[in-house]
Amino acid sequence: MILNTLLILSAVLLSVMLLLARDWRYVVLGLSLVYLAGFILIVQIWPIALAAVKLVSGLMGVTLLAMIKSNLEEPQSTEDSLSSRIFMFLFACLGWMIISATIGRVNEWLPIPYTNLYVGLLILFTGIIKISLFPSNFEILIGLLVFLAGFDIIYSSLEGSALVTAIYALIVLLICVLGTYLEGQSVRREE
Amino acid sequence: MNAPAIWIIAPIILSFAMLIVRRHYRIVNLAQVSICILLLFLLLFVRFGTAGPDGGLAITIDPALNFLGRSFRLQDTDRIIVAFFYLILAIISLVLLVSKVHSKIVPLGMTLVGMLLAAIAVEPFLYSAFIIEMAVIIGMIVAVDLRLRKTKGIMRFLIFFSLGMPFILLAGWYLAGGETNPVSESQLIQATLLLGLGFLFWLAIFPFHSWIPLIAEESEMQEGIFLLTIFPFAIFIILLKYLNGFAWLREYALVYQAFTVLGVIMTVFGSVWAAFQENMKKMIGYLTIAFTGISLIALGLNSKQGFLIFSDLLLPRASSYLLLSSAFLSIGKDRQIESISDLKSVFHFHPIAAIAILVALFSLAGMPLTAGFLPMQELYQATAGENIRITVIILMCNAMLTFTFLRMLSTMTHYVDEEELEENPVERNLGFDILLVIMMAFVIMNGLNPNLLYPKLSQLLSSFEFLIR
Numbered sequence: 001m002i003l004n005t006l007l008i009l010s011a012v013l014l015s016v017m018l019l020l021a022r023d024w025r026y027v028v029l030g031l032s033l034v035y036l037a038g039f040i041l042i043v044q045i046w047p048i049a050l051a052a053v054k055l056v057s058g059l060m061g062v063t064l065l066a067m068i069k070s071n072l073e074e075p076q077s078t079e080d081s082l083s084s085r086i087f088m089f090l091f092a093c094l095g096w097m098i099i100s101a102t103i104g105r106v107n108e109w110l111p112i113p114y115t116n117l118y119v120g121l122l123i124l125f126t127g128i129i130k131i132s133l134f135p136s137n138f139e140i141l142i143g144l145l146v147f148l149a150g151f152d153i154i155y156s157s158l159e160g161s162a163l164v165t166a167i168y169a170l171i172v173l174l175i176c177v178l179g180t181y182l183e184g185q186s187v188r189r190e191e
Numbered sequence: 192m193n194a195p196a197i198w199i200i201a202p203i204i205l206s207f208a209m210l211i212v213r214r215h216y217r218i219v220n221l222a223q224v225s226i227c228i229l230l231l232f233l234l235l236f237v238r239f240g241t242a243g244p245d246g247g248l249a250i251t252i253d254p255a256l257n258f259l260g261r262s263f264r265l266q267d268t269d270r271i272i273v274a275f276f277y278l279i280l281a282i283i284s285l286v287l288l289v290s291k292v293h294s295k296i297v298p299l300g301m302t303l304v305g306m307l308l309a310a311i312a313v314e315p316f317l318y319s320a321f322i323i324e325m326a327v328i329i330g331m332i333v334a335v336d337l338r339l340r341k342t343k344g345i346m347r348f349l350i351f352f353s354l355g356m357p358f359i360l361l362a363g364w365y366l367a368g369g370e371t372n373p374v375s376e377s378q379l380i381q382a383t384l385l386l387g388l389g390f391l392f393w394l395a396i397f398p399f400h401s402w403i404p405l406i407a408e409e410s411e412m413q414e415g416i417f418l419l420t421i422f423p424f425a426i427f428i429i430l431l432k433y434l435n436g437f438a439w440l441r442e443y444a445l446v447y448q449a450f451t452v453l454g455v456i457m458t459v460f461g462s463v464w465a466a467f468q469e470n471m472k473k474m475i476g477y478l479t480i481a482f483t484g485i486s487l488i489a490l491g492l493n494s495k496q497g498f499l500i501f502s503d504l505l506l507p508r509a510s511s512y513l514l515l516s517s518a519f520l521s522i523g524k525d526r527q528i529e530s531i532s533d534l535k536s537v538f539h540f541h542p543i544a545a546i547a548i549l550v551a552l553f554s555l556a557g558m559p560l561t562a563g564f565l566p567m568q569e570l571y572q573a574t575a576g577e578n579i580r581i582t583v584i585i586l587m588c589n590a591m592l593t594f595t596f597l598r599m600l601s602t603m604t605h606y607v608d609e610e611e612l613e614e615n616p617v618e619r620n621l622g623f624d625i626l627l628v629i630m631m632a633f634v635i636m637n638g639l640n641p642n643l644l645y646p647k648l649s650q651l652l653s654s655f656e657f658l659i660r
Binding site for chain 2: 137158163164181182
């Protein structure tokens with residue numbers, strides 16, 4: 001019970017971190033923590049070996065993105081204004097309220113553990129906000145990874161399959177490879 | 192050996208192997224053409240799991256490949272689908288070889304085709320959503336042109352397909368329960384809504400269509416057209432698999448009504464935007480939307496004739512797109528084509544390519560003597576029997592497109608004086624011209640003699656035995 005409450009609270013904090021952090025290092029750290037939270041939730045349902053595949057593939061992808069980003073000189077962000085952060089935070093608050101208000105009905109429809117559904121939806125919603133409000137490819141791809149991680153927490157609770165795990169891991173890695181491909185062009189230009 | 196190993200796994204592995212030696216581009220391109228032709232040739236002699244006709248040369252192979260507790264299965268009836276994918280790739284690779292143009296379709300096209308076939312072959316087929324997502328990422332790498340630094344279209348392509356994936360997977364999970372237990376009316380509506388939302392994203396139905404014109408605009412013509420040809424085809428096949436696989440879904444009248452309504456919206460939207468479009472690449476994007484709408488209207492008829500029209504529509508779409516792509520490649524060596532005005536007087540400099548563009552466009556509009564005539568004629572007839580208003584809408588849309596194409600004809604044949612022609616000599620590529628003539632002849636031959644290929648194409652529907660009643 002305490003662990004579940006802690007996981008929900010940490011998901012809220014991660015959501016704030018992913019939306020408000022401007023330094024790519026914090027964003028990447030937030031993504032790594034999302035994978036860790038997902039692992040803790042999934043390992044309660046699945047064998048540790050299968051759950052670990054998701055964590056390891058996620059962290060591998062994060063490493064790939066971090067490697068390419070560390071080689072890239074950070075341009076000045078144009079969206080550092082306080083008002084944009086407040087807007088983002090309020091938007092996230094609205095999402096949390098909607099999720100909290102509807103979680104009971106959704107849980108009737110999707111018969112999975114309450115914590116998994118709550119955390120999954122929170123992370124999924126954070127991903128959607130990130131995809132829709134951030135302009136850069138890097139932020140969009142991070143948003144997509146967050147969205148997929150949130151959905152994975154929900155879907156893994158419904159269906160467990162080695163093939164799904166393998167394909168999901170490949171998708172995460174491919175998105176990260178795509179991120180390095182798109183960001184790598186900027187590195188080559190600078191050189 | 193089994194069918195998925197030959198037509199799915201081997202091409203993907205070969206594609207990655209060729210990626211390593213891609214600096215020898217011409218050899219890799221030639222290898223890709225040869226592999227595609229070999230795979231097509233093998234389809235003539237190999238049967239998947241069923242014995243061939245008596246006295247024939249058919250070799251029977253296992254149709255399934257087991258992998259991580261699930262299987263990839265290509266039925267014998269799927270051979271025409273496999274052939275369709277590899278034929279498109281073979282033609283586009285051959286065009287690239289003859290035109291000596293570099294493209295990421297070589298060798299990533301084989302990975303893409305392999306993945307789309309894997310999405311169609313995977314069992315249980317609700318997992319196809321995951322494989323489609325992987326194919327989208329490969330498709331993005333094929334389409335993105337980093338020199339232009341334009342990535343808006345490909346990012347939307349990825350986002351919309353990613354947003355569609357959860358809906359398809361959740362609907363699949365819901366429907367899988369419906370296979371064993373009877374479902375209530377409310378469950379039926381929920382599952383249909385989920386599936387509908389998923390396919391709204393995947394088929395780029397208004398208002399989730401914006402990636403299509405953007406991809407067409409931001410990528411090179413051949414890469415954009417390649418993606419816009421094979422992705423909608425794969426998504427339609429998966430949609431048909433869902434309909435074929437679940438009895439209560441295919442008998443739910445609301446599904447077909449939704450196809451018709453969405454199809455009409457897409458046809459009108461795509462045609463109007465294409466008609467008023469000045470950017471040539473974007474115009475092709477909007478034509479894709481319009482044509483997807485027409486295919487949806489055909490499916491919405493919910494009759495054997497409707498499904499036959501759907502399969503018949505694939506030929507003009509694929510042949511016209513390949514012809515357009517080849518013609519623009521031919522002209523593109525000499526001049527940059529962005530807007531319709533860039534085609535001014537092109538007929539005098541590139542007569543064969545100009546005729547090819549017109550043949551392709553008029554075939555898309557369903558003009559007589561082209562491959563597009565028969566399916567369009569059938570569609571007018573079938574929709575007139577159901578709802579005359581839909582026929583009128585399609586006719587008006589096609590009339591609008593025809594006027595636009597006639598306007599292009601006038602731009603392309605704009606007068607140039609002899610001096611200008613002599614001052615700007617065009618380097619001829621005889622091989623490429625011959626290829627264009629053959630492709631044009633193919634489109635016209637199928638218009639003059641529909642029995643040539645259309646009956647074969649309708650075999651595509653034999654994979655969906657429950658739909659064709």
